[in-house]
Amino acid sequence: MDSDSKVFVAGHRGLVGSAIIRNLEKKSYKNVYWISRDNCDLRNKERVDAYFRQAKPEYVFLAAAKVGGILANRDYPAEFIYDNLMIQTNIIDAAYRNGVKKLLFLGSSCIYPKFPKIPITEDQLMTSPLEESNSAYAIAKIAGMRMCQAYKEQYRLNAISLMPTNLYGINDNFDLENSHVLPAMIRKFHEAEEKVTLWGDGSVMREFLHVDDLAEACYVCMQKYEDDEHINVGTGEDVTIKELAETVAKVVGNKSIEWDTSKPNGTPRKVLNVDKIKSLGWEPKISLEEGIKSTYEWYLKNYDKV
């Protein structure tokens, strides 16, 4: 892929898709394309085929998906499995039929077992049961990854899959009904008068990667990664939810924190082994505090929109 290549970014308005576009623009890519959902619902095969026939992209970043936090996954499992299977199936198949040179599929670390060995290596996929609450989403992602491998085996489509950890950054979703833990915390701390109530006891540990670091990882993998096996993307370091809350409080403004221990804590630890992606020469550059600061600045500037 070079700066004259025709690149299609599916999911251009989202957290990940918009970061991939910013990164390609920074690198002076001149032919980066996207299409709005109004013009092309990616669940619709005819629309997707017509778009690929007309746009003829050479490289595809598949960052379009139905994404959400715990509550959304619990309430809309049918939409999570249907939308994700349709979007990825249509795009991967259209990429093959239209001679795409390389496709990068974005999965998620929720493909791994509920109780993995820490840190989570790529080979732990399907070694024990999934977390039940988002299994419809996780199974769609596993199918997308397997479809990339199958199209590579049978049709020689050059397709790779990345499994990122929890992401955050500008263009994140701050809606409390369907957002992830970090943007939800930023919003709660911003809107609280004095006290913020958080679920669990704050002891569980999670890993967070700034989306601009992920966008660079996607770029590096598009250039260098060719294996059939998926590849993890994360910092390889985790923090307790309590430490995360304290960092958000430091950035957004101190409020007292109350832990609602009647609510579940979730899996005790989830952190990825990132040796494989680091061996390609990539590493994360944005610290958690720095990333939360820039995300909060963006949130304040875009408060009306988000």
Ligand SMILES: NC(=O)c1ccc[n+]([C@@H]2O[C@H](COP(=O)([O-])OP(=O)(O)OC[C@H]3O[C@@H](n4cnc5c(N)ncnc54)[C@H](OP(=O)(O)O)[C@@H]3O)[C@@H](O)[C@H]2O)c1
């Ligand atoms: N966010 C995370 O923490 C995280 C962590 C690990 C992996 N990932 C993966 O990264 C990828 C992108 O996630 P994200 O966080 O960027 O999600 P997001 O912010 O919700 O963005 C998803 C994008 O997909 C588009 N989209 C959804 N359904 C569509 C449809 N039927 N037709 C056309 N466009 C559609 C959305 O379009 P509209 O803007 O029009 O709605 C949006 O641009 C996903 O595969 C996800 O699994 C995310």
